[in-house]
Amino acid sequence: MLKTFPKGGVHPAEGKYSANSAIEVLPLPKQVSIPIAQHIGAPSKPVVTKGDKVKVGDKIAESTGFVSANIHSSVSGTVFKVDKVLDSTGYKRPCVIINVEGDEWHESIDKSTDLKKEISLTDKEIIHRINESGIVGLGGATFPSHVKLSVPDGKKIDVLIINGVECEPYLTSDHRLMLEKAEEMLVGIQILMKALGVNLALIGIENNKPDAIEHLEKLVKDYPGIEVHALKVQYPQGGEKQLIKALINREVPSGGLPLDVGAVVHNVGTAYAVYEAVQKNKPLFERVVTLTGKSVKKPSNFMVRIGTPVSYLIEAAGGLPEDTGKVINGGPMMGKALNALDVPVVKGASGILIMPAELSQRKKEVNCIRCAKCVSVCPQGLEPYLLNRLAQLEKNDKLETDGVMDCIECGSCAYTCPAGLPLLDYIRLGKSRVSQIIRSRKQ
Amino acid sequence: MSKLFISPSPHVYEDTTVKRLMFDVVIALLPALLFSVYFFGMGAIIVTLTAVVSCLAFEWLIQKYILKEEPSITDGSALVTGILLAFNVPTNLPIGIIIIGSLVAIGVGKMSFGGLGNNPFNPALVGRVFLLISFPVQMTSWPVPTGFSNSYTDAVTGATPLGVMKEGISAGEPVSAIMDKIPGHMELFYGHMGGSMGEIAALALLLGLGYMLFRKVIKIHIPLSIFLTIGVFTGILWLVNPESNADPIFHLLTGGVMLGAIFMATDYVTSPMSVKGMWIFGIGIGIITVAIRVFGAYPEGISFAILIMNAFVPLINMYVKPKRFGEEVKNG
Numbered sequence: 001m002l003k004t005f006p007k008g009g010v011h012p013a014e015g016k017y018s019a020n021s022a023i024e025v026l027p028l029p030k031q032v033s034i035p036i037a038q039h040i041g042a043p044s045k046p047v048v049t050k051g052d053k054v055k056v057g058d059k060i061a062e063s064t065g066f067v068s069a070n071i072h073s074s075v076s077g078t079v080f081k082v083d084k085v086l087d088s089t090g091y092k093r094p095c096v097i098i099n100v101e102g103d104e105w106h107e108s109i110d111k112s113t114d115l116k117k118e119i120s121l122t123d124k125e126i127i128h129r130i131n132e133s134g135i136v137g138l139g140g141a142t143f144p145s146h147v148k149l150s151v152p153d154g155k156k157i158d159v160l161i162i163n164g165v166e167c168e169p170y171l172t173s174d175h176r177l178m179l180e181k182a183e184e185m186l187v188g189i190q191i192l193m194k195a196l197g198v199n200l201a202l203i204g205i206e207n208n209k210p211d212a213i214e215h216l217e218k219l220v221k222d223y224p225g226i227e228v229h230a231l232k233v234q235y236p237q238g239g240e241k242q243l244i245k246a247l248i249n250r251e252v253p254s255g256g257l258p259l260d261v262g263a264v265v266h267n268v269g270t271a272y273a274v275y276e277a278v279q280k281n282k283p284l285f286e287r288v289v290t291l292t293g294k295s296v297k298k299p300s301n302f303m304v305r306i307g308t309p310v311s312y313l314i315e316a317a318g319g320l321p322e323d324t325g326k327v328i329n330g331g332p333m334m335g336k337a338l339n340a341l342d343v344p345v346v347k348g349a350s351g352i353l354i355m356p357a358e359l360s361q362r363k364k365e366v367n368c369i370r371c372a373k374c375v376s377v378c379p380q381g382l383e384p385y386l387l388n389r390l391a392q393l394e395k396n397d398k399l400e401t402d403g404v405m406d407c408i409e410c411g412s413c414a415y416t417c418p419a420g421l422p423l424l425d426y427i428r429l430g431k432s433r434v435s436q437i438i439r440s441r442k443q
Numbered sequence: 444m445s446k447l448f449i450s451p452s453p454h455v456y457e458d459t460t461v462k463r464l465m466f467d468v469v470i471a472l473l474p475a476l477l478f479s480v481y482f483f484g485m486g487a488i489i490v491t492l493t494a495v496v497s498c499l500a501f502e503w504l505i506q507k508y509i510l511k512e513e514p515s516i517t518d519g520s521a522l523v524t525g526i527l528l529a530f531n532v533p534t535n536l537p538i539g540i541i542i543i544g545s546l547v548a549i550g551v552g553k554m555s556f557g558g559l560g561n562n563p564f565n566p567a568l569v570g571r572v573f574l575l576i577s578f579p580v581q582m583t584s585w586p587v588p589t590g591f592s593n594s595y596t597d598a599v600t601g602a603t604p605l606g607v608m609k610e611g612i613s614a615g616e617p618v619s620a621i622m623d624k625i626p627g628h629m630e631l632f633y634g635h636m637g638g639s640m641g642e643i644a645a646l647a648l649l650l651g652l653g654y655m656l657f658r659k660v661i662k663i664h665i666p667l668s669i670f671l672t673i674g675v676f677t678g679i680l681w682l683v684n685p686e687s688n689a690d691p692i693f694h695l696l697t698g699g700v701m702l703g704a705i706f707m708a709t710d711y712v713t714s715p716m717s718v719k720g721m722w723i724f725g726i727g728i729g730i731i732t733v734a735i736r737v738f739g740a741y742p743e744g745i746s747f748a749i750l751i752m753n754a755f756v757p758l759i760n761m762y763v764k765p766k767r768f769g770e771e772v773k774n775g
């Protein structure tokens with residue numbers, strides 16, 4: 001029996017059309033717009049102005065606190081301006097806009113592709129380097145990585161968990177990375193282990209990627225302490241809490257963090273970025289992005305410089321299909337529908353999904369028939385039908401006691417509801433109201 | 444290209460709809476319907492058609508002219524109510540009475556509470572119990588299964604096995620003697636006995652259960668907990684005194700337990716939301732059913748048991764919650 005998390009979960013159609021497309025380096029665009037807020041936490045502060053010359057890897061915006069991250073230029077050229085640009089959130093937000101001229105990298109970056117296995121930095125230096133390099137969680141959460149590696153006093157971490165689950169349908173960027181950059185990723189995992197001072201790292205991969213599992217299982221023999229675990233396909237296994245439960249059967253307490261149960265979770269893409277930052281001195285300015293969809297001519301995985309417009313990727317994959325109804329930044333379960341196609345690719349963008357119009361509409365809504373399907377699929381053990389109703393009635397106290405803050409917004413409830421109710425819309429609304437109340441209570 | 448469609452996540456949905464679920468229930472009811480037609484002939488067809496047509500008609504009329512809302516009869520729920528009502532009455536019931544039952548089921552049982560999803564009691568059972576109280580004679584004259592015949596209201600009638608048992612026990616006859624007067628367990632299993640139209644064939648009803656489980660329409664918890672409770676409870680009584688109590692298999696195969704546990708108690712709207720709640724609900728139904736059979740006036744009892752437990756569902760939902768992730772930390 002393959003391991004998985006025990007409670008709830010759904011199994012949407014996988015649609016991994018781009019699974020066999022090797023990672024392609026996307027040619028440089030003419031201009032990039034790099035948002036200064038691409039992570040959870042405080043936005044960073046621009047350190048360049050109009051007219052400045054920058055090289056690839058130059059810092060262009062500086063972290064403004066512990067939970068924040070540096071931003072580096074992904075291209076070489078001239079800063080056109082620092083201005084508000086529509087980004088993938090649907091709002092205009094400050095970006096550094098750079099006109100591309102050539103492709104000149106910062107001198108300190110090691111551009112060679114040789115595998116560098118030996119880790120010379122100390123744990124403190126590693127964390128410092130990761131912080132400097134602007135690395136954030138590349139699975140989509142975009143939480144600054146150095147924060148997760150700085151374990152508070154009194155907490156003991158004994159295992160590093162590497163998320164290679166890629167439970168979102170359609171997306172394949174992590175899958176390709178595990179196949180094509182496996183050794184780099186494993187060294188990256190060793191670096192993370194060193195930073196955390198742990199001797200054990202478990203890589204969780206869902207069983208729909210047998211090639212990645214096999215490939216890594218062969219390689220880990222040379223990497224003591226790293227294990228590969230095949231997991232049963234079940235959404236949302238990539239959720240931190242679900243993955244920890246599936247792999248080591250520990251349950252992160254409600255309102256708690258993985259480190260409360262001695263674990264830290266990083267994504268495979270993050271491990272690769274850590275390798276590049278620590279071994280090659282290369283800050284985070286590019287990432288693998290899947291561009292896919294049912295009608296896309298050439299479903300692809302691109303190595304993309306941060307700030308490249310989404311439309312540029314779409315062109316490279318054969319253009320926008322005729323029947324397009326929706327373009328999603330991320331996967332179909334948790335991604336965000338874009339309202340414009342020239343928005344920039346950001347650090348957290350693991351994929352762009354193009355949905356045909358006939359699949360873009362929501363289900364027709366009817367009355368809740370109290371079938372309890374939403375209850376049985378909720379991985380957090382909540383009662384979505386109830387939270388939905390409480391949120392509509394604005395019963396904030398009840399919402400809180402019924403656990404709305406535990407909702408991980410995985411969307412399993414709305415996915416499954418036969419009555420077509422937009423459960424998560426209201427639950428999200430309730431959650432944001434309750435979190436405001438909790439915040440004001442603390443002050 | 445036209446404008447991009449924007450909506451919050453998730454962006455994909457399971458293809459299950461309320462309609463599909465309801466039609467799956469109808470499919471699951473078909474084997475039992477076929478058995479009934481085989482055993483009771485024309486009567487089964489007439490009763491089913493009458494109940495179905497009148498339930499659909501009343502739902503449509505009430506929505507259109509009284510509630511003035513878009514009629515939703517195509518969702519299949521009134522169809523299910525109609526078939527279930529038919530399953531719960533004898534096949535020689537006069538058409539007028541069936542129409543009254545349908546009106547009560549749909550009008551009182553469902554629409555007066557705001558339609559599908561808001562009714563606390565199973566509509567078909569509301570209709571059935573109303574008829575049982577208003578027309579006790581017609582509701583308890585069960586045709587004998589004679590095989591397919593064209594006879595309808597002039598069918599030969601007789602008591603149900605459970606009725607024979609109850610009467611015999613209260614007259615002081617030993618169970619072993621009563622058993623000789625009623626069909627054997629195998630016959631009971633495939634439904635060769637008198638009774639309400641759809642309650643007789645355990646075999647067919649279990650097939651329906653299998654289908655619903657396979658299609659993930661319902662979960663096993665409610666039927667299972669009812670079967671186990673009735674089995675254990677009557678089993679104890681039987682072991683203690685086999686001469687004045689029927690055996691558990693007999694109890695499970697007769698008096699609509701199969702129909703009730705598989706199709707009536709599992710009605711989404713009127714059963715609990717959490718697995719723990721489903722067990723409490725099922726155990727409650729089991730206990731009340733046996734209590735009515737052993738101590739009460741009616742020989743069967745599951746209809747009343749379900750309606751009584753329906754009333755507790757809001758309370759169960761309020762206090763019996765699923766276990767939340769990370770609520771009670773046990774690591775290992």
Ligand code: SF4
Nearest residue numbers: 368369371372374417
């Ligand atoms: S899944 Fe939808 S219809 Fe079923 S109980 Fe939940 S909210 Fe109601």
Ligand code: SF4
Nearest residue numbers: 378407408410411413
């Ligand atoms: S309530 Fe939240 S955690 Fe539960 S299924 Fe819905 S979105 Fe996921």
